[in-house]
Amino acid sequence: MSLKKKISMTVNGTLVNAEVEPRRHLVDFLREDLHLKGPHLGCEQGACGACTVKVDGQIIRGCLYLAVQADGCVVETVEGLTKSGVLADLQESFMRHNAMQCGFCSSGMLLAAAELVEKQPKASREEVREWISGNYCRCTGYHSIVDAIVDVLNARAKGQKIKPVTAHA
Ligand code: FES
Numbered sequence: 715m716s717l718k719k720k721i722s723m724t725v726n727g728t729l730v731n732a733e734v735e736p737r738r739h740l741v742d743f744l745r746e747d748l749h750l751k752g753p754h755l756g757c758e759q760g761a762c763g764a765c766t767v768k769v770d771g772q773i774i775r776g777c778l779y780l781a782v783q784a785d786g787c788v789v790e791t792v793e794g795l796t797k798s799g800v801l802a803d804l805q806e807s808f809m810r811h812n813a814m815q816c817g818f819c820s821s822g823m824l825l826a827a828a829e830l831v832e833k834q835p836k837a838s839r840e841e842v843r844e845w846i847s848g849n850y851c852r853c854t855g856y857h858s859i860v861d862a863i864v865d866v867l868n869a870r871a872k873g874q875k876i877k878p879v880t881a882h883a
């Protein structure tokens with residue numbers, strides 16, 4: 715008798731039906747079964763934020779969340795949010811400020827930043843720093859990430875858009 719459970723969820727706008735082991739984590743299901751490599755697996759203990767995804771509009775740690783818990787839910791990863799344009803100005807700003815180097819933390823950072831921009835549009839620089847303190851970056855030292863997010867907050871407050879980075883030949 716199979717111990718697998720049937721689950722069904724909407725992932726980045728597409729209905730997904732699957733059978734999974736009850737203890738399979740959501741991030742493993744997304745990465746290995748659905749080949750969505752945006753959410754990364756870092757500490758596997760809920761500490762680094764690399765595995766961040768959205769479930770029913772809330773950001774969660776995919777390494778602490780079971781795939782069966784997402785049964786019947788709407789799941790969004792950086793891939794889907796990129797396609798919908800939700801992250802566009804943050805992504806532009808991260809590029810402009812060189813706020814990603816290896817990119818390992820970037821999907822989690824972007825999702826955390828998007829939630830901040832939505833929930834605390836008047837956040838101060840200190841509040842930005844505090845907000846992303848649960849997401850670890852081993853490359854940039856955080857200053858450029860904070861700069862990138864602050865620029866988006868300022869631009870949105872003025873109703874402006876972050877201009878696309880121009881490629882140099
Ligand atoms: S891998 Fe999930 S928080 Fe680090």
Ligand code: FES
Pocket residue numbers: 813814815816817818819820850851852853854
């Ligand atoms: S850009 Fe490398 S860990 Fe953040």
